[in-house]
Amino acid sequence: MPLRSFLGAVVVVGFVLAGTAPAVAQPKTELHPCVPADLREDAITFKAEDGVELPGLVFGSGSSGVLLAHAQLETVCEWLPLARQLADDGHQVLLYEMRSMALKENRHSYDLDVLGAARELDSRGASSIIAGGAGTGATAIATVAEKIPGLRGMFLLSPFRAFQTQSADLNAVDNIGAVRVPSLVIAAQDDAVESVGLPDHARDVAGAASNAKLEIVPGSAMFGELTKDAALRDRIRAFVRENKASPTFLDRWLMPIAGGVVLLLLVVVGVVVLRRRSRRNTTTVADVSAGS
Structure with missing residues (x-):
């Protein structure tokens, strides 16, 4: 079975079984083995809103923060090129590993991960935040956008309308309209997870937002795969640059x-x-x- 089909099947099964499958005890989430050794040496840890400890990587510094939340079946490594480029652009970027699906409690409370990451950026001096994510990460961001301190904008790649299990209720469509910040919603025209057409999800999320631009791009890339395209990374960088807070006097x-x-x-x-x-x-x- 091709890797893409396998991942798609896992997502669908996850939607059905996530709330009922028995969890395996795991003390904390770890950085994926794909992360280079030199980055591991500088890795940080922070706590989600419910106290779950998460590892993260910080690139750059300054008051303009960017929060990156990958999709459920991705790793932080898909986002490293974009994170480095955003840091080179003068932003402080926090890329974190979302909570493990093996945790016993709050297994899919990715919204709490987003809020913890936002608080960590705030504590590091980021007075404004652009939040970006893919799949479940994007859905979590849209769900709690109203609670993200200093939020200036969002870019959402292949977001779901909602991601619901017994332990989480993430709903991008119902919550994204609570904020008026600019949003960039992107999906590939041929992208589908089994029978789930992600462009349709993206259209609904963008339609529910108060200030969103929808871009349906050619191809079938899903989630963080979209950032492999250099032109699309440049589009995201431009969006972040256009919507970051103006420099303060200090x-x-x-x-x-x-x-x-x-x-x-x-x-x-x-x-x-x-x-x-x-x-x-x-x-x-x-x-x-x-x-x-």
């Missing part, structure tokens, strides 16, 4: 002011050193004259 002038203060201190130190040397030389000349 952001705009902190470095010039700090540089000016350092320069002034160097001048003051230089003047003090020169005066001390001048006094020392004067004292030496005076002593020599007195000895003569």
Whole structure:
């Protein structure tokens, strides 16, 4: 069975069985083995809204934050190229591993993961956030968009109208209209998970939003696969750039002011050193004259 068909079948089975399948105990979620060793050394951990501990990767710094939430059957690795590019664009990017499906409690509460990640970005100095995700990650973002601090926009790849199990009720259509921030909703025209036509889901999500642009692109890529296309990554980067918060006074002038203060201190130190040397030389000349 081709990998794509296999993944599609797993998604469909997940919708049916997720709420009833027995869970295997797992103390915490781990970063996927695909993450390079050099990135693992700098990995962070943070807590979701219900206390579940999640690992994440932070790229860049600054007050303009970007939150990335992958789909249920993806890993963070599909999003690494986009995360690095967004960081190069001057944003602080948090890419995290959503909670394991093996957790006993709140197995599919991906909305709580999103809120925990947003709080982590906020604690790291991000005063504004663009939230982006795919599949269940996108659906979770749209569900809790109203609660994300400093939200400036959303980009949602192949979102579901809703993702419902016994332990979670994520509904993008019912909740995305609660915020008026710009949204970019993208799906591939031939994308379908078995009998689930994701372009139709995307159309409904965009239609329920108060300020959304829908893009149905050629091909059959699903979820984070869409970010493999360089042109689409550039489109997302442009969306983030256009909708990030304007720099605050502190952001705009902190470095010039700090540089000016350092320069002034160097001048003051230089003047003090020169005066001390001048006094020392004067004292030496005076002593020599007195000895003569």
